[in-house]
Amino acid sequence: MSISTQLIQIRVLAASTGVCYPISLHPNELNVANIRRHLAGAVPPQDQILLLGPPYKVPKDVTLRSEEVLSSLRLGDLEDDPNHHADEPPVGESSCLTSDGKTHRKSVLTTTERTGARRLFLFSKQALSDSAPDPPPCSLQPIDLILPTEPDPSPLVYGHNPPETPASPLHQALEVYERRFMLHLCRGRALADGADMRLKACRTCVSEQAIMAKALRAAVSNLSDHRNGAARTRTEFTSAFHAQTTSHSSLLRRFENHLSTLANIPLHPALISMARSSGRMMETLLDTFPVERERLWATQCQTSQNRLLQEFENLDVAFMQLGTKESREQEARSDFEAEEEIKALSFEVEGVATDIRNRQDERLLTLTSNHGEVVRTILNAIKDGDAQAAFNVLENLSKGSKDIVPSMESDDSILKDLMIRTSDAKTRAMKRMKTRLRQVSITQSAIQRVLQNVNVLRDALCQQNANMTHLEHVVEFPTAY
Numbered sequence: 001m002s003i004s005t006q007l008i009q010i011r012v013l014a015a016s017t018g019v020c021y022p023i024s025l026h027p028n029e030l031n032v033a034n035i036r037r038h039l040a041g042a043v044p045p046q047d048q049i050l051l052l053g054p055p056y057k058v059p060k061d062v063t064l065r066s067e068e069v070l071s072s073l074r075l076g077d078l079e080d081d082p083n084h085h086a087d088e089p090p091v092g093e094s095s096c097l098t099s100d101g102k103t104h105r106k107s108v109l110t111t112t113e114r115t116g117a118r119r120l121f122l123f124s125k126q127a128l129s130d131s132a133p134d135p136p137p138c139s140l141q142p143i144d145l146i147l148p149t150e151p152d153p154s155p156l157v158y159g160h161n162p163p164e165t166p167a168s169p170l171h172q173a174l175e176v177y178e179r180r181f182m183l184h185l186c187r188g189r190a191l192a193d194g195a196d197m198r199l200k201a202c203r204t205c206v207s208e209q210a211i212m213a214k215a216l217r218a219a220v221s222n223l224s225d226h227r228n229g230a231a232r233t234r235t236e237f238t239s240a241f242h243a244q245t246t247s248h249s250s251l252l253r254r255f256e257n258h259l260s261t262l263a264n265i266p267l268h269p270a271l272i273s274m275a276r277s278s279g280r281m282m283e284t285l286l287d288t289f290p291v292e293r294e295r296l297w298a299t300q301c302q303t304s305q306n307r308l309l310q311e312f313e314n315l316d317v318a319f320m321q322l323g324t325k326e327s328r329e330q331e332a333r334s335d336f337e338a339e340e341e342i343k344a345l346s347f348e349v350e351g352v353a354t355d356i357r358n359r360q361d362e363r364l365l366t367l368t369s370n371h372g373e374v375v376r377t378i379l380n381a382i383k384d385g386d387a388q389a390a391f392n393v394l395e396n397l398s399k400g401s402k403d404i405v406p407s408m409e410s411d412d413s414i415l416k417d418l419m420i421r422t423s424d425a426k427t428r429a430m431k432r433m434k435t436r437l438r439q440v441s442i443t444q445s446a447i448q449r450v451l452q453n454v455n456v457l458r459d460a461l462c463q464q465n466a467n468m469t470h471l472e473h474v475v476e477f478p479t480a481y
Contacts, residue, residue: 008070011077012039012050015123015215016135016433018208018426028215031061039122049123056222070119071112076117082209083191095366095385108346109339121215127434128441135434138426140201140419145194145412151182151428155375170387176396184405185364191408192364195357198415202349202422209429216433220438223235227322230447234319239452241312241461248305248468251475253296259291260474294474301467308464311457318450324444331439338432345425353418356411363404372403 007024010034014021023038036045052059054067063069126132156178251258266284282288374394381390 010035010064010120011080012120012122013211013215014042014128015212015219015437016430017122017258018211018212018215021122029063030064032059034219035064035120043124043126047125049125050217051121051123051222053118053218055225055452056121056218072116072118073120075115076119079115079117080119080207082314091424097423108206109213109343119214119218121218123215123219123437127130130438132325133436134429138205138423140205140423141200142194142197143416143420145190148183148186149188151179152186154178154182156378168269171382174381174387174390174394177398178371178374179377180247180398181367181374181401184401185371187405188360188364188367188408191405191412192360193417194412195360198419199349199353199357200410202353202419205251205422205426206342206346209426210346212429212433213335213339215434217436219333220335221342223440223443226444226447230322233451233454237458238316239456244461244465245305245308245312246303248464251468251471252298252302252305254294255471255474257290257293261379262474272456289316289474296473297467297470299463300386301471304460304464305466308457308460311453311460315450315453315457317445318453322446322450335436338429341425342429345422348418349422353415356415359411365407366401367404370397373397 006026008027008030009022009024010030012021013019019042021039023035023040025034025038035050036048039048040046050059051057052063057063154175156175156213188478262284267282267288331371374397377390377393377397381387
C-alpha cells in the first residue's frame with residue numbers, strides 16, 4: 001500500500017481466490033463503508049466480511065485512519081510483493097536460489113507476525129453457506145504457444161534492377177539460409193516471450209495461493225479469539241453457577257428440617273394470647289407461616305433448580321462440542337502441510353521456471369546474433385563474390401544452432417507442465433479453502449449460540465436467585481425472631 005499526496009491506496013485481499021483488489025481513496029473518504037462500496041463488484045456489501053490484522057478484527061473507521069495501521073499495511077504490501085528485495089532476510093526466513101546460485105526472489109509464506117505487518121482480507125458470507133458452489137477451476141494462460149510457420153520479411157535487399165528481375169541462383173541459395181535462420185529466430189522469440197508469460201502466470205498464481213493461506217490464518221486467528229473469549233465466559237459462569245446452585249440445593253434439601261426447627265420454637269406468651277384473642281391458635285413459629293403455600297413454593301423452586309441443572313449440562317456439552325485440543329492440532333497440522341506445498345511450489349517456480357526463462361532469453365540472444373551473422377555473411381558474399389566461403393560459414397552456423405529451437409521447445413514443455421500443476425494446485429487450494437472456511441464459520445456460529453445460551457441461563461439463574469430469596473427468609477426467621 002502506498003500513500004500519495006492526495007490518495008491512499010489500500011489492497012484488499014480476497015480470501016477465497018487470493019485476488020488482490022487495489023482501492024484508492026482520499027483521506028477524508030477512508031472508511032469501511034467506502035471500502036465496501038468499492039468491493040461491491042466482487043462481493044455484495046451485505047455478504048462482505050472484512051478482517052484487519054493481526055490481531056484480526058472487523059475494522060472500524062478510526063482504525064483505518066490510524067497512521068500506525070496505515071504504516072503496517074504498507075509493510076504488508078512490501079512483504080507480499082515478490083519483486084521487493086531485502087538486503088537480508090529476517091531470521092527464520094529464506095530467499096530463493098536458482099541453480100546458478102543467484103538470489104532472485106524471496107519465497108512466499110515465510111514472514112511471521114513479529115514484523116508488525118498487517119493485511120485487510122475480504123470474506124464472502126455467500127461462499128460460506130451450505131449451498132455455495134465449488135469455485136471454478138483455475139486455468140492459467142497461455143496453455144499452448146502458437147509458433148510461427150513462416151519467417152518475418154527478409155532484411156536483405158539485393159538491388160534487382162528492375163525489381164521484377166529474378167534473383168540469381170546464388171542469391172536464391174543464400175536466401176534459403178537467411179529464411180531458415182529468420183524462422184528459427186521468430187520461433188525462438190515466440191518461445192522466449194511465452195516463457196515470460198508462463199513465469200508471470202505461475203508467480204501470480206502462487207502469490208494468490210499464499211494470500212489464501214494467509215487469509216485462512218486470519219480466519220483461524222479470529223476464531224481462536226472468539227473461542228478463548230467463550231472459554232473465559234464458561235469458566236466465570238461455571239464458577240458462579242456452581243456456587244449459587246450448590247447453595248440453593250442445600251436449602252431445598254433441608255427445607256423440611258428448617259420447618260421442623262420452626263415447629264420447635266415456641267411463640268412468646270404475649271403473642272399466643274394475642275392470637276387467641278383474635279380467634280387463632282398459634283403456639284410455635286411454624287404456626288405463623290402458610291406452610292402448604294411455602295412447601296408448594298419450595299417444590300416449584302426445586303423444579304426450576306432441576307431444569308437449571310439440566311440446562312447447564314446441555315450447555316457444558318455444547319461447549320465441549322466446540323472442538324477439542326486434538327482436533328484443533330490436527331487442523332493446524334493440515335493447514336501447515338498445505339502451506340508447505342505452496343512453499344515448495346513457490347521454490348520450484350522461482351528456481352526451475354526462472355532458470356528456464358533465463359535460458360530462453362540467452363538462446364534468443366544467440367538466435368538473434370546468428371541471424372545477424374547470416375545477414376552479414378550473405379551481404380559480404382554478394383559484395384566479394386566469394387560464395388563458397390559464405391556457404392561454409394552458413395553451414396557451420398546451421399549445424400551449431402540446429403538444437404537451439406528444439407531445446408527451447410523442450411523447456412517450454414517443462415514450463416507448460418509446471419504451469420498446469422500450479423493451476424491445479426490452486427484449484428485444490430480453493431476447494432480446501434471453501435471447506436476450511438465453512439468449518440470456521442460453523443464453529444463461529446456454534447460459539448455465538450453457546451454464548452447466547454449462557455446469557456439465557458444467566459437470566460434464569462438470576463430469576464432463581466430471586467425465587468429462592470423467599471425461602472431464605474424462612475431459614476433466617478428464627479434468628480430474626
